[in-house]
Amino acid sequence: MDRIRIVGGRTLEGRIPISGAKNAALPLMIASLLTSETLTLENMPNLADVSMLLRILGHHGVDYSVDGRRPGEMPHASRTIHLSARAIVDTMAPYELVSKMRASFWVVAPLLARMGEAKVSLPGGCAIGTRPVDLLIMVLERLGASVEIEAGYVHARAQKGLRGAEIRFPKVTVGGTHTALMAASLAHGHTRIENAACEPEIVDLADCLNKMGAKIKGAGQTAIEIEGVGSLSGARHAVLPDRIEAGTYAMAVAMTGGDVLLEGASPALLQSALDAIEQAGAGVSVTNEGIRVRRNGAGLSPVDVTTAPFPGFPTDLQAQFMALMTVAKGCSRITETIFENRFMHVQELARFGAKIRLEGDIAFVEGVESLQGAPVMATDLRASVSLVIAALAAEGETVVNRVYHLDRGFEHLEEKLSRCGALVERLSNPG
Structure with a gap:
């Protein structure tokens, strides 16, 4: 299992290209199941989750091809993937595939909408909370499907097709809103979604579905209107830039000092996080190339943040911001309102010498003069990158384990970090 070795204490200088957003790419890929024509997705990130989802979609009969890199392009140049689900060969998604990626449960919506039936394994547990699928099942039932849960599988049927309906979510749910958009696009009649998620990735999916021939209005607002159509066509769509990646690198620059241009980053997608970074003492400016973040070495100020659905402070940047606050001059308070049990990085940050006290869903962070490198263990995706941020500023060497x-x-x-002056290397374990 690979590890990452980091020697801290160096400022970051240069340019970091921001990749396509993983949280947008996955539902866009799943939307390929809605049409027999080819869906072409540009600006696709080269990630383990994307590769796994390609394998899962292949199980259902999706053929895909990936455009190669052009001569002279950087190794991290974005990819274009062509997805074609001419024929659905299997409407069942087995446990051994769904258990590897929770987002793959979303295939239930397009399979049901297009084929009239879907049998999808319930996803397994998750390190940062339960994230139940109850609201996703509620969407399918509101649209007229009969749903049974048997032996760990959700079996949904709508042999005469789905029917438009009013769907009101009791709480904001990104997965539920993705599910409703895909299912309602092919439902008979009109669907209205109330208390919909407003995240940019929701807007990106709706934009793509509209290019495919769907009739969706209001994405990005709390109320979305959908007029179902008989079928969807192929389309070409570019994935929006990853706001979580951009925010992560912005916090890394704020933590280490330096001056970095985040190429292609969009400030509108993460304004609340940029505001918090500025309050902490870093300079943030918008250029026609992206977002420039710089800090000249002056001390950081403590900032209180509370995670909230978009446009609030993203829960996916909470761990990274906590790492930043470990060296602020004073005490900051970080409140997590989205996921329970999303403070598992606290004990690992403490290995650097951070002083963090937990009270329920609130973390009180008392800034220290400096962090010390240490061996640490990643517990989940966002927590793992918070350890990288801490290591970049810590004195001495850090080895981050479980970098998958x-x-x-x-x-x-x-x-990307090495090109800006960081001392970072991957260590591959033998065997």
Whole structure:
């Protein structure tokens, strides 16, 4: 199992290209099941989760091809993937595939909408919370499907097709909103979604579905209207830039000092996080090439943040911001409102010498003068990159174990950091 070795204490200087968003790419790939024509997705990140989902979609009969890199392009240049589900060969998604990636449960919506039936394994547990699929099942039932849960599988049927309906979520759910958009696009009649998630990735999916011939209005707002159509066509769509990756590198620059241009980053996608970084003492400016972040070595100020659905502070940047606050001059308070049990990185940050006290869903972070390198263990995707941020600023050497978590969500992490002056290398264990 690979590890990453980091020698801290160096500022970051240069440019980091921001990849396509993983959280947008996965539902866009799943949407390929809705049409027999080819869906072409540009700006696709090269990630372990994308590769796994290609394998899962292949199980259902999706053929795919990946455009090669053009001569002279950087190794991290974005990819274009062509997905074609001319014929669905299997409407069942088995446990051994779904258990490897929770997002793959979303195939239930397009399979049901297009084929009238889907049998999908319930996803397994998750390190950062239960994330139940109850609301996704509620969507299918509201649209007229009969749903049974048997032997760990969700078996949904709608032999005469789905029917438009009013769907009101009791709480904001990104997965539920993705499910509703895909299923309602091919339902008979009109669907209205209330208390919909407003995340940019929702808007990206709706934009792509509209290019495919869907009739969706209001994505990005709490109420979305969908007029079902008989079929969808192929389309070409570029994945939006990854706001979590951009925010992560912005916090790395704020933590280490330096001056980095985040190429292709969009400030509108992560304004609340940029505001918090500025309050902490880093300079943030927008250029026609992306977002520039710089800090000249002056001390960091403590900042209180509370995670919230978009446009609030993203839960996927909470661990990274906590790492930043470990060296602020004073006490900061970080409140997690989205996922329970999402503070597992606290004990690993403590190995660097961080002082963090937990009270329920609140972490109180008392800044220290400096962090010390240490061997640490990644527990989940976002927690693992918070350890990298801490290591970049820590004195001495850090080895981050279980970096497969990083490979799921950060493309060419070591290369991007190394090109800006960080001392980062991957260590491959023999055998």
